[in-house]
Amino acid sequence: MPGPTLTDIARAAEVSTATVSHALNGTGRLGESTRRRVREVAAALGYGSRRTPLTRTRTLGLAVTTYAGTPWNFLAVPYFSRLLTAAAVTAHAHGYALTVLPAARGGETLWHTLTVDGMLLLDSPEDDRVLRALRARGIPVVFDGRPVDPRPDDIWVDNDHATTTREVLDHLAAAGAHRIALHAGFGREYYTGAVTRAYEQWCREHGQVPSVIAFDPDDAPGHAFDRAFSDRACDAVHSVYDPGGRQVRAAAARHGLRIPDDLLLVCTSEDPAYADTDPSVTTVTLRPETIAETAVTTLVARLDPALPSPAPGGLMIPARLHPRASTRPRGE
Known part of the structure; x- marks a missing residue:
């Protein structure tokens, strides 16, 4: 097979073909880091030699790309630790x-030179630069969480967030809630948007005014709730991120x-x-162990020509509501 073209390298390195030409020829006014990165990407793609079939490494990669480039510790989040x-x-x-790849990219080269047979991407956001780099290199991907803008051949494993959100809201309403706030709106991944849309639709159907309270991972005292709790503007909260329940409890105690x-x-x-x-506290589990097993098994099937090729689209894992004392019906 012929080697990669300058266009192939430019797409993988996310630069122009002119930048690739300058980097490879030692011309132009390029920063040394850019010149080095383009050359490393070109070498990883086999530039300068005949392209050979990719060597199987029997290695899969896994990355949480919601905030790729930010050095946050996703392993401290129970969902991710259990899934991993x-x-x-x-x-x-x-x-x-x-x-398992770090959240911080560790330099742009990492995603362009990574040697794996396939990747599992968790919570891929819109305009995911990591995803673009993997696609440019032809590395098969399976998603945990529906991609924001899926391609026809994409495969993802996810929960039915609309159904789950309606179940939670119905549960709160049955327990006596009349003014339910949603604690969300932080990420740009599909999950946040799907839950918010389902919440707003439910509110329209039930004659409630939507109240979305912005989540902040650093807001341990729950100051985001100060106005709502001072005015008694809500009598129930559905928090969609793991630390949210602790933030709500802290704010409630202060008020x-x-x-x-x-x-x-x-x-x-x-x-x-x-x-x-x-x-x-009543919780919703997204069943990360089942999602992980399904996603990895699907990725392996996508890589192994001896196995039936998985159909594109979404594989749905039902979430589960665990009612506890925090939603005990009023009057009981």
Whole structure:
């Protein structure tokens, strides 16, 4: 097969063909880091030699790209830690190693020179630069979470977030809630948008005014709720991120609100500690272990020509609501 063209290299390195030409020929006014990165990408693609079939490494890659480039510790989030454990177990069962990539890219070259047979991307946001680099190199991808703008041949594993959101809101309404706030709006991945849209639709159908309270991962005291709690503008909260339940509890305590008497609470979380709080917190589990096993098995099937090729589209894993004391019906 012929080697890569300048256009191939430009697409993979996310630069212009002119930049590629200057980098490879030692001309032009390029920064040294750009020149080096383009040359490394060209070498990874086999520029200057005849392209040979990719060597199978029996290695899968896994990356959380929601905030790719930001050095945040996603392993501290129970959802991701539980998913990664299950993904490693499943990969090993299929005879693959699993490489977990850092959230911070560690230099632009990493995504362009990574040597894996396939990638599992978690919570890929809109305009995902990591995804663009992987696509340019032809590395097969399976998504945990529906991509924001999927291609016809994309495969993803996800929950039905609209159905789950409606289940949570119906549960809160049945427990006596009349003014339900949604604690969300932080990420640009599909999950956040799907939950928010379902919440707003449910509010329209039930004659409620939507109230989306912005989540901030650094807001441990829950100051985002100060106005709503001071005005008693909501009597229930559905928090869609793991730390949110703790933030709601902290804010409620500061404002003298009792859970569940004054405020009902549901949090989407895989943290078992929510079952041991006083009162215990109703949670939604997205079942990360099942998602991981399904996604890795699907990626392996996509890589192995001896296995049936998986159909494109979404594979849905039902989420589960675990009612606890924080949504005990009022009057009980």
